[in-house]
Amino acid sequence: MVFLPEEFALNPEAQRRGDQLIVQPDATIASPNTLVLLEAKAIRSGTFGPEVSSAPLAAGRTSGAGD
Numbered sequence: 001m002v003f004l005p006e007e008f009a010l011n012p013e014a015q016r017r018g019d020q021l022i023v024q025p026d027a028t029i030a031s032p033n034t035l036v037l038l039e040a041k042a043i044r045s046g047t048f049g050p051e052v053s054s055a056p057l058a059a060g061r062t063s064g065a066g067d
Helices: 055-063
Strands: 027-030 035-038
16 A cells, blocks of 8 residues: 555556546555555544434434333
């Protein structure tokens, strides 16, 4: 795994730079048969916090409490 690699040309044989489809992945994972380009995205605060992730668990406990 390589973090913040150099830019990567998806079509390196192209004659013009505009035709090379250049990307700047946040990381790459390479094996003999595979190349994975990773793009990391930041999670905004408050969009998925502990109060959100525990809500389905609390709802499941509440609905089964009277059974």
